[in-house]
Amino acid sequence: DRRWAKAMEIVKEMQEKCGTPIGKLKQVADAMVVEMHAGLASEGGSKLKMLISYVDNLPTGDEKGLFYALDLGGTNFRVLRVQLGGKDGGLVNQEFTEVSIPPNLMIGTSDALFDYIAAELAKFIAQEGQEFELPPGKQRELGFTFSFPVMQTSIASGTLVRWTKGFSIDDAVGLDVVEELTKAMKRQGLDMRVSALVNDTVGTLAGGKYSYKGVAVAVILGTGSNAAYVESAQAIPKWHGDLPKSGEMVGKVYCSWSSHLPLTEYDHAMDNESLNPGEQIFEKLISGMYLGEIVRRVLLKMAEEAAFFGDIVPPKLKTPFILRTPDMSAMHNDTSSDLILVEKKLKDILEICNTSLQARKVVVELCNIVATRGSRLAAAGILGILKKIGKDTVKDGDEQKTVIAMDGGLFEHYSEYSKCLEHTLDELLGEEVSKTISIEHASDGSGLGAALLAASHSPYL
Ligand code: ADP
Numbered sequence: 006d007r008r009w010a011k012a013m014e015i016v017k018e019m020q021e022k023c024g025t026p027i028g029k030l031k032q033v034a035d036a037m038v039v040e041m042h043a044g045l046a047s048e049g050g051s052k053l054k055m056l057i058s059y060v061d062n063l064p065t066g067d068e069k070g071l072f073y074a075l076d077l078g079g080t081n082f083r084v085l086r087v088q089l090g091g092k093d094g095g096l097v098n099q100e101f102t103e104v105s106i107p108p109n110l111m112i113g114t115s116d117a118l119f120d121y122i123a124a125e126l127a128k129f130i131a132q133e134g135q136e137f138e139l140p141p142g143k144q145r146e147l148g149f150t151f152s153f154p155v156m157q158t159s160i161a162s163g164t165l166v167r168w169t170k171g172f173s174i175d176d177a178v179g180l181d182v183v184e185e186l187t188k189a190m191k192r193q194g195l196d197m198r199v200s201a202l203v204n205d206t207v208g209t210l211a212g213g214k215y216s217y218k219g220v221a222v223a224v225i226l227g228t229g230s231n232a233a234y235v236e237s238a239q240a241i242p243k244w245h246g247d248l249p250k251s252g253e254m255v256g257k258v259y260c261s262w263s264s265h266l267p268l269t270e271y272d273h274a275m276d277n278e279s280l281n282p283g284e285q286i287f288e289k290l291i292s293g294m295y296l297g298e299i300v301r302r303v304l305l306k307m308a309e310e311a312a313f314f315g316d317i318v319p320p321k322l323k324t325p326f327i328l329r330t331p332d333m334s335a336m337h338n339d340t341s342s343d344l345i346l347v348e349k350k351l352k353d354i355l356e357i358c359n360t361s362l363q364a365r366k367v368v369v370e371l372c373n374i375v376a377t378r379g380s381r382l383a384a385a386g387i388l389g390i391l392k393k394i395g396k397d398t399v400k401d402g403d404e405q406k407t408v409i410a411m412d413g414g415l416f417e418h419y420s421e422y423s424k425c426l427e428h429t430l431d432e433l434l435g436e437e438v439s440k441t442i443s444i445e446h447a448s449d450g451s452g453l454g455a456a457l458l459a460a461s462h463s464p465y466l
C-alpha cells in the first residue's frame with residue numbers, strides 16, 4: 006500500500022546516499038593522503054589530527070626482563086605483568102587482571118581516579134609470588150596505555166588535552182598524566198617508574214610487531230576508531246627534535262576529517278546533537294558508538310512518515326542511542342528463516358511487537374546499509390595510510406608482507422562488518438597487491454605493547 010511504498014522510498018534513498026562505489030572510496034583515500042601530508046607539515050595544518058608518539062623504535066623481540074603495563078581506555082582498565090625472555094625467549098609469562106572503573110570516578114577528581122588505579126596496581130603486585138621480586142635498588146618498570154587525546158612531550162610524559170568516552174574530570178585536563186600516576190603510586194607506597202606512555206593504537210602497533218615482523222599499521226575499531234603507523238621521520242616537517250637513529254617515528258592518526266564522505270540527513274542530525282558537532286565526522290560513520298544510532302534514526306523517520314510500525318510511533322524509538330551497535334549486529338547476523346532474533350530485539354529494546362517478516366527483513370537491510378558504508382569507509386581509510394607509506398603498490402625486493410594489526414570490539418565481534426572491510430580492502434588494492442598485505446587481529450595487544458616499550462626504554466639497559 007501507500008505507507009509501505011513511502012517506507013521503501015526512505016530505505017531506497019538511504020541506500021543511494023550511503024553508496025560507496027570503489028571510485029568514491031579511492032577519492033576518500035586520496036583526500037586522506039593529502040590531509041596526512043598537511044597534518045605532518047604543521048600543528049593544526051589539517052583538520053585531520055596527526056600526533057607524534059615519540060616512539061621511534063618498535064619491539065625487536067630481544068626485550069628481556071619483568072615489566073608491567075596499565076591499560077586505561079574506556080570503562081575497564083587492565084593491569085598486566087609480562088616476563089620477557091629476550092632473544093628467542095619470547096613471552097615467558099603473562100598475567101593480567103581487569104577491573105571496571107566505578108562511574109563516579111569517571112567524573113570525579115584526578116587524584117581519586119589515579120589513586121584508584123594505583124591501588125589496583127598495588128593489589129596486583131601484593132599478590133604476586135616471590136619469583137617476581139626485584140633485586141634491591143631496582144625499580145619496577147611500567148608502560149602506561151592511556152587512550153585519550155594527549156599532547157606528548159617525550160616518550161614518558163604528555164598532557165591531557167581533553168577527556169572522551171564519558172570521562173569528565175576537569176582538574177586533570179592540562180596535567181601530565183604520567184606525573185599524576187607517579188604521584189598516586191607514591192601515595193600507595195609503590196616504588197615504580199613509568200618508562201613509556203602510549204595510546205591504544207601505538208600499544209597495538211608495538212604489541213603486534215612483537216608477533217608479526219611486518220606490522221606497519223595498527224587500527225582500532227571499537228567505541229571509537231583511530232590508527233597509528235610507522236612513518237619516516239624525514240616525512241614529518243613539524244618534528245623539530247633530533248632525527249631518531251631508526252629514521253622512523255610512529256604517528257597517530259585521528260579520524261577527524263570529512264571530505265568526500267557520503268553523508269545523509271541522519272548523520273547530520275546525529276552530529277548536530279553530539280557533544281562535538283562538526284568534529285570526528287569520519288569516526289561517526291565507521292565506529293561502534295554510532296552505527297546503531299544511525300539505524301535508529303532511519304527507523305524513527307520510517308515510523309513517523311510511513312507508519313512503518315503501525316499508527317503509533319513507538320515511543321522507545323525516540324530515545325537516542327537506545328539501539329546499540331551490538332544489538333544491531335545481532336539483528337544483522339540473524340540467520341533464522343523467520344528472523345526470530347530481529348523480532349526479539351525489536352520487542353525487548355524498542356517495545357515494538359507484532360512485526361511482519363517483511364518488515365523485519367527491511368530492518369536487517371538497513372543494518373546492512375549502515376554497516377556496509379562504515380566498513381567500506383574504514384577500508385578506504387586504511388588504504389589512505391597504506392598509500393602514505395607507499396605500500397599500495399608492489400615493489401621489487403619487498404619480501405615481507407605488510408601487516409595491519411587490528412583490534413577493538415567492533416572489529417572483533419561484528420563479523421559482517423569485518424568481513425566486508427577485508428573484502429573491500431582487497432578490492433581496493435587489487436589482487437596482486439592484496440597478496441602482500443595481511444590483516445591480523447592483535448587481540449589485547451595494547452597493554453603488551455606498552456610493556457614492551459617500557460622494556461625498550463628502560464634506564465637499566
Ligand atoms: P573501547 O573502544 O571502549 O576501548 P572495545 O574495543 O572493547 O572498547 O569496543 C567496544 C565497542 O565495540 C562497543 O562500544 C561496541 O560499539 C562494539 N561492540 C562490542 N561488541 C559488539 C558486537 N557484538 N557487535 C558489534 N559491535 C560490538
Ligand code: MG
Pocket residue numbers: 078079205227413
Ligand atoms: Mg580499547
